[in-house]
Amino acid sequence: MNEASSSLPHSAVVAPDRRSQWARDGALHDHGRLLMSCQDGPGIVASVTAFLHARGANIVHADQNSTDPEGGKFFQRIVFHLPNLVERLPGLRREFGEEVAGRFGMAFQMSAAEVPKRVALFVSKFDHCLLDLLWRWRRGELPVDIVQVVSNHPDLEKDVAGFDVPYAHIPVTRATKAEAEQRQLELLENRVDLVVLARYMQVLSGDFLRRVEVPAINIHHSFLPAFAGAGPYEQAKKRGVKLVGATAHYVTEDLDEGPIIEQDVARISHRQSVREIARRGADIERVVLARAVEAHCDDRVLLDDNTTIVF
Amino acid sequence: MNEASSSLPHSAVVAPDRRSQWARDGALHDHGRLLMSCQDGPGIVASVTAFLHARGANIVHADQNSTDPEGGKFFQRIVFHLPNLVERLPGLRREFGEEVAGRFGMAFQMSAAEVPKRVALFVSKFDHCLLDLLWRWRRGELPVDIVQVVSNHPDLEKDVAGFDVPYAHIPVTRATKAEAEQRQLELLENRVDLVVLARYMQVLSGDFLRRVEVPAINIHHSFLPAFAGAGPYEQAKKRGVKLVGATAHYVTEDLDEGPIIEQDVARISHRQSVREIARRGADIERVVLARAVEAHCDDRVLLDDNTTIVF
Amino acid sequence: MNEASSSLPHSAVVAPDRRSQWARDGALHDHGRLLMSCQDGPGIVASVTAFLHARGANIVHADQNSTDPEGGKFFQRIVFHLPNLVERLPGLRREFGEEVAGRFGMAFQMSAAEVPKRVALFVSKFDHCLLDLLWRWRRGELPVDIVQVVSNHPDLEKDVAGFDVPYAHIPVTRATKAEAEQRQLELLENRVDLVVLARYMQVLSGDFLRRVEVPAINIHHSFLPAFAGAGPYEQAKKRGVKLVGATAHYVTEDLDEGPIIEQDVARISHRQSVREIARRGADIERVVLARAVEAHCDDRVLLDDNTTIVF
Amino acid sequence: MNEASSSLPHSAVVAPDRRSQWARDGALHDHGRLLMSCQDGPGIVASVTAFLHARGANIVHADQNSTDPEGGKFFQRIVFHLPNLVERLPGLRREFGEEVAGRFGMAFQMSAAEVPKRVALFVSKFDHCLLDLLWRWRRGELPVDIVQVVSNHPDLEKDVAGFDVPYAHIPVTRATKAEAEQRQLELLENRVDLVVLARYMQVLSGDFLRRVEVPAINIHHSFLPAFAGAGPYEQAKKRGVKLVGATAHYVTEDLDEGPIIEQDVARISHRQSVREIARRGADIERVVLARAVEAHCDDRVLLDDNTTIVF
Incomplete structure (x- = not known):
């Protein structure tokens, strides 16, 4: 071994030029990703998009699947653009948990695309x-x-x-x-x-x-x-x-x-x-x-x- | 020829049993489909989902694509469930045109999945x-x-x-x-x-x-x-x-x-x-x-x- | 039932025009197919091709596979052209069995391509x-x-x-x-x-x-x-x-x-x-x-x- | 540059262990490959296989294609096994050219599989x-x-x-x-x-x-x-x-x-x-x-x- x-600490093992090369790809700066799953039901999408819109986030991509609109499971992935995402992320996670995820019994994960x-x-x-x-x-x-x-x-x-x-x-x-x-x-x-x-x-x-x-x-x-x-x-x-x-x-x-x-x-x-x-x-x-x-x-x-x- | x-009028040329067989597939009853395209910009998704939520529609599937969040084109397809869709469709189209599409310079198309x-x-x-x-x-x-x-x-x-x-x-x-x-x-x-x-x-x-x-x-x-x-x-x-x-x-x-x-x-x-x-x-x-x-x-x-x- | x-006898159940349509495809007339498998060893291909050549047959396609040239199994398919194949087929089968297949302990099958x-x-x-x-x-x-x-x-x-x-x-x-x-x-x-x-x-x-x-x-x-x-x-x-x-x-x-x-x-x-x-x-x-x-x-x-x- | x-001479630029590793693959030792093309006609396959058989070669694989048995072009690839192939190859090429290729106006190429x-x-x-x-x-x-x-x-x-x-x-x-x-x-x-x-x-x-x-x-x-x-x-x-x-x-x-x-x-x-x-x-x-x-x-x-x- x-x-x-x-x-060595993590930051030392990857050459900086490589990392930035990747990060430039697809203009990932300030792009967030939100993965969600919960029991399906009315109002989920509207609540999620309202939450993001209220914070000035622009939804760039969205994918969604429901196994059955009546009593099935709901899955969604949203990519959004929000200035200063990396520093705002901890607060955003906490607020999303309190204002949206809790209400729908939702499991979620929110991350910054530029952090590999x-x-x-x-x-x-x-x-x-x-x-x-x-x-x-x-x-x-x-x-x-x-x-x-x-x-x-x-x-x-x-x-x-x-x-x-x-x-x-x-x-x-x-x-x-x-x-x-x-x-x-x-x-x-x-x-x-x-x-x-x-x-x-x-x-x-x-x-x-x-x-x-x-x-x-x-x-x-x-x-x-x-x-x-x-x-x-x-x-x-x-x-x-x-x-x-x-x-x-x-x-x-x-x-x-x-x-x-x-x-x-x-x-x-x-x-x-x-x-x-x-x-x-x-x-x-x-x-x-x-x-x-x-x-x-x-x-x-x-x-x-x-x-x-x-x- | x-x-x-x-x-013969359209309704006579397809045997009723065939049509209903298709219509039963995938539980299409009361499912609407909304296709949209416009210049990308903030607030589009939030407006569309709020419009549907306010009428009691539940979004079942959604696909979305943006060629570039800054000045690119935005495309979206939404499948939603709404009771009595077929009879509500003309009114819904008119309202969507007035309340959402006009605001974003959006081309759109709304249809009922059960109508082949x-x-x-x-x-x-x-x-x-x-x-x-x-x-x-x-x-x-x-x-x-x-x-x-x-x-x-x-x-x-x-x-x-x-x-x-x-x-x-x-x-x-x-x-x-x-x-x-x-x-x-x-x-x-x-x-x-x-x-x-x-x-x-x-x-x-x-x-x-x-x-x-x-x-x-x-x-x-x-x-x-x-x-x-x-x-x-x-x-x-x-x-x-x-x-x-x-x-x-x-x-x-x-x-x-x-x-x-x-x-x-x-x-x-x-x-x-x-x-x-x-x-x-x-x-x-x-x-x-x-x-x-x-x-x-x-x-x-x-x-x-x-x-x-x-x- | x-x-x-x-x-009905077999020949009556297919419309003649269909059969001839198929038979014309790929110029199958007078084309024979020979399928063989046996223990691999020297001289098999030479014997088979010499047998066909001696009867005026021209080999059109040949495929061959050996699992191992030393002690493996040998498989071959040959397509050959021979005038008056259908009437000569019974005699050809008998002779091939006696002169080639028996010598190599070969299983074989010989058929006319034009007979579906x-x-x-x-x-x-x-x-x-x-x-x-x-x-x-x-x-x-x-x-x-x-x-x-x-x-x-x-x-x-x-x-x-x-x-x-x-x-x-x-x-x-x-x-x-x-x-x-x-x-x-x-x-x-x-x-x-x-x-x-x-x-x-x-x-x-x-x-x-x-x-x-x-x-x-x-x-x-x-x-x-x-x-x-x-x-x-x-x-x-x-x-x-x-x-x-x-x-x-x-x-x-x-x-x-x-x-x-x-x-x-x-x-x-x-x-x-x-x-x-x-x-x-x-x-x-x-x-x-x-x-x-x-x-x-x-x-x-x-x-x-x-x-x-x-x- | x-x-x-x-x-450096050719033999020096590849590490010996690599070459032998490749050469061991698929038991290529003493395997020859013969590629041929000529005008199609009767007797080609029989002549080629008789030539190889007479020299003690065992045909391991054979592929063949004819664009048309009457006046088309004939293409064949044969893989054969022959002891001491590498040293016999020059003589074999000469004899094949004289005895077979010349007779059928054939272009051909003969090589040893073990020589990369x-x-x-x-x-x-x-x-x-x-x-x-x-x-x-x-x-x-x-x-x-x-x-x-x-x-x-x-x-x-x-x-x-x-x-x-x-x-x-x-x-x-x-x-x-x-x-x-x-x-x-x-x-x-x-x-x-x-x-x-x-x-x-x-x-x-x-x-x-x-x-x-x-x-x-x-x-x-x-x-x-x-x-x-x-x-x-x-x-x-x-x-x-x-x-x-x-x-x-x-x-x-x-x-x-x-x-x-x-x-x-x-x-x-x-x-x-x-x-x-x-x-x-x-x-x-x-x-x-x-x-x-x-x-x-x-x-x-x-x-x-x-x-x-x-x-």
Whole structure:
């Protein structure tokens, strides 16, 4: 583990020019995002928009979904423009909670688009998802700060070094798993908003998931629920399917059962060996994971029990 | 031309059971749809939602897009629930025009979801797009009443007869084109909300397009702007492309240049003859046209100059 | 059951003009197809091509696959041109068996491309797969003769009548299943080369599958192995997947476990109800089933245990 | 320009472990590939297979296409296994030319699968195609040796250094173009089998293309023939298409008109700015280019006038 760099404060690990490059994209300055869900009923939209209008906010985008106008659930995402948003945000959150959310029994989240989510990438030995996220971040494509890479193997340290991101090698064995997770938790504490498992071949314990206190996104190399568990490409070859896929989902204690954020597939044929199928699949894995991370970090994903609304 | 049936009033040409089957779909009763576009600026969304809330309407879905919050264009589609919508609609339109639209220089359209758009299908000899629309309508999949088929050939009359839709055979030659269009206009007058060119191999004149007073949607058998004009599959084979496509667009006087509503593609290979490519393409044409007709008739398409916003 | 028409000899049930329309497609006259599989080893291709060359046959297409040149399995499909093929076919088959197939322990099948496969369609109440196959056949797109429709419901009889194909209504209940299958077998005996289950909602017994003596292809409305069994679209909605699919497979006694011939998927979102997902899925089902039937009837499918080679 | 490393002999520029990693893939040892095209006629396949069989070669894969068995063109690709192939190859080529190719007026090419094609990558400032090819090569996914990167800008030198490939910075201005091309030609002479333009924003002159004596593959960031020329994503946004694509093609003197090897598309919407469309398109560009390079270097591409046969 790279103790020196992993103990640096958050603001030091991303080069300033990169961050600002991202922040310039799409003119995100002074843009707020509001995610809401509650029991559906009359007056919700009118109350929310009146609240924003009264504070001088201009609604730029809005997405909304109702599972059933009579007794269903209501979900909404609003992007608004408001001068001096970052400094006004704490007050705005408090007032929205008191004046709107409380009245409708609403869960909500309000954030500033210009503040990127801080992300830790977990990886084992396959480099394709890791490098793709690092490349996209460096190009200013992803609304994130990648602040830490964690791996149970040392193999990818040199690749990560080129991106100026600290690489923590924390081996995991059956015997040392609890201790390793403890080290991971200490490393991430107060430093990340999201954990991304970019082909990390260890199962995170329920204890870890509870204590890390931020969401975790995993990429599974099959079109779930087909071929859950180990060796999905071998399973796919054996079953003779004509397409293989990948699934990005939130991690829950039930392995491969968490809410699905994004999926895609690619066509294969009898000509391809398991190894060639895995290569084709890798192209899908990295794109599906990148889309899921982008959607989450753009505050476009809402949970509806074990499924997702992706606006 | 089937004079007898084509002169029947609109309400007689669709079997009641079919119409109600469609209307039951998705619980559309008392659901209104509001489409708006105007210069962007503060307060639009708040005004619209306040207007609806004050009348007891509950917003069920909302989509919104702004090309630029500073001086850009604003587009919105709202689906709302309001008891007794159909009878209240004329008053609601008038009030919305006075209280909201006028203030923001807004173009808008308000309709009742349970009232299907009345559609005329124009066709020449290829049956795939025609039959697909008729099948989908009979199954209750499309929010339309197909009230008339118009063809410059008699070939498909028997197929259409099975759907109880009048079939008007109006031959078109260079010499008789103006007269034929006059007959078409008389046949459709006050009976249709949309004209769909389901592989109609005649160019409609600018005079026809102005006088028909309803939009027309065409399916072009290529991925426009590639292979505009005649023989797109022959052109595709000759150029050696690896995908062929189809494009549904609004008809304008500039052939193949109207606003695009929907497109899709299919993979082809060197093995396929022009005839086989055309067969593969036909599968894309009928699906793309059906999606475009559905989007238009669900009031999900807004024009932005020569492009579309499809919510 | 339509006894009168179902007892007609095969040659009477297809209009001659349709058959010749299909037969003209792709210049199939005097074209033979040879499907082979055996243990791989040296000299197979040379022997097969020498056999054909010695008889004046010209190889037009060839596809070949070897799972492993050392000890793997070898699969090949050859299309050849040979004058007077239909009358020479019985002799050619015998000679090929003696001179080539026996030597390599080869399973093979030799057929004339101009002789379409005779097909029976089984259906319950959903019309989309049935109509799509009938319509493609009428257009001359499918290398088949559809000689019989069998249904456990009377609903689709009128639609089928428009295609001049006999419709046998054979109700199936738990109590009468064995008797119903007996009637089905008698109806099909010596009249069909393939059974297609075009959304037939009954499970065929192992006894039926053995006695019918021709292959059966089924369309399952999910991306197998995901969502096997009943209600796949309900299952898909509940699990929150982002794509739904369809699978065409050979029918075996193990429900939804037979060799997969073709699959495809379509994107869905949280906005769509189960009913809307089913509509979107239906577009995939009909295309996937049509492709599988075409591949089988073009002699392009070979079995490799429980998987398929589709050339 | 890195003179030192660019003057190294070919065998020195690729680390031995990488090359062997690739060569192990798919058990390519002693596998030969034969590409042929000629006027179709009887006896071609039999002669070719007899030639190979007589030398103890075992045919592993074979693909074949005839545009018309009567007077059309014939194309074939054969993969065969033959012990000591690399040393026997020169003799085999000579004998095949004398005994088979001459007789049928055949153009052919025979190569050893284990000898990777030597590739030079040309790039300007966009890194996505360059990095993707370098990374696939390092993973052992591409049957190539990347021996040189050439750029008219210095920006990507550091990224390329991580892959141990020499980076030649050769600026190009209108005034210096001829001289720059001369330097490029000297740098590549006898060192490469293929030039890949991985978003190289300069047009290669006809003189360069003739003198380089190896094929060049370009990636164009549109679905050609739509949006040829400059700014295809801006053109796409303006025209309002619903899909954007990418096209990999052989470079000819007619800009954007060369034979197409591979294409693919991605869906876009009105929500996306030109910059976001370009990002989405970049994902397609890198995959389409990688597939085209792989197909070419696997000897799977044959030219048929201005189109390609990709086996």
